[in-house]
Amino acid sequence: MPARFELHGIAFSGPTYKVGLLLSLAGEPFDYVHVNMMQGEHKQPPHLSKQRYGQVPLLVDRNNGRHLCQSAAIMEYLADMTGKFGGANLDERLLAREWMYWDFDRLASNVYRARTIKLGIRPAGPEVLEFSMAGGNAALKVLDEHLAGRNWIVGEGATIADIDIYGVVAFADDGGFDLGAYPNILAWVKRFEALPGFKGRKDLLPMESRAAA
Ligand SMILES: N[C@@H](CCC(=O)N[C@@H](CS)C(=O)NCC(=O)O)C(=O)O
Structure with missing residues (x-):
């Protein structure tokens, strides 16, 4: 089939x-x-x-x-x-959705742009890279602070918010971001990568x- x-x-x-x-x-x-x-x-x-x-x-x-x-x-x-991965109830689903909108607004836009510039996929001047790095680092700081004392972005298990945001954090290295500055993100990445599948x-x-x- x-x-x-x-x-x-x-x-x-x-x-x-x-x-x-x-x-x-x-x-x-x-x-x-x-x-x-x-x-x-x-x-x-x-x-x-x-x-x-x-x-x-x-x-x-x-x-x-x-x-x-x-x-x-x-x-x-x-x-x-x-x-x-939809969240345990409506409140978790709403929060997951909120983080996904935030991701595309603040994190993905900057990290993906920095990555395409660094890899030469999309040429841009140094000021664009600087702007993207500053925005990306500001967003990573928000995420790191949110993850302090939490295993997952929303609730007690992985949701689409974690998958959505992991799918950006996984490219941060290519964009020149130093995840070593974000210990809570690093711990969450480890948990995420241990999920079955x-x-x-x-x-x-x-x-x-x-x-x-
Ligand atoms: N918001 C869209 C963004 C998709 C996106 O930017 N895709 C890129 C590849 S990573 C693309 O198709 N770029 C070609 C274009 O925009 O013309 C999503 O999350 O699916």
Whole structure:
């Protein structure tokens, strides 16, 4: 039987990693479709007809034909569909959602931008890098303070907020951020990486399409 989910993305993409990670942690096998962004496949009609923003990730749910865009929205959907990582009650779900919005506003925007500049994917002047590093470090400080005395971002177990934010913190090193300055984040990273089904981004996302195991 084919896998229920089909994830379209590219190996270097943080938002694609977030979705793949949730699927892996939830024990949901998925077919992976490599989108050749170097050749502009994400801006061509076959992809655009399923991903209106011309971006990755895209998740197809074969059970109902849905095409889902935007990693945070996809993670909320998967939490609903699998009954996992959605939080223990409505208050936890609301807090998880709040942290996910915060992530894209303050953390992911800066960390991902610094990373693309450092890796030469997106050229920019030194002032842009400086701005991104300052914003990223300010956000990491907020996260570190929040994690003091807590195991998880919300409640007593891992939620989509942890997966969403881990999917940025995992790229901080590439962006030139020193996580050694954030002991609570480092302890949380260790806990997160010990979750059953956890996979590092290089193991989870290959550079070619791959059928579910
Ligand atoms: N907010 C989106 C961001 C997705 C995103 O920025 N994807 C990048 C790859 S990491 C992309 O497709 N960039 C091409 C473009 O924006 O044209 C999400 O979380 O899914």
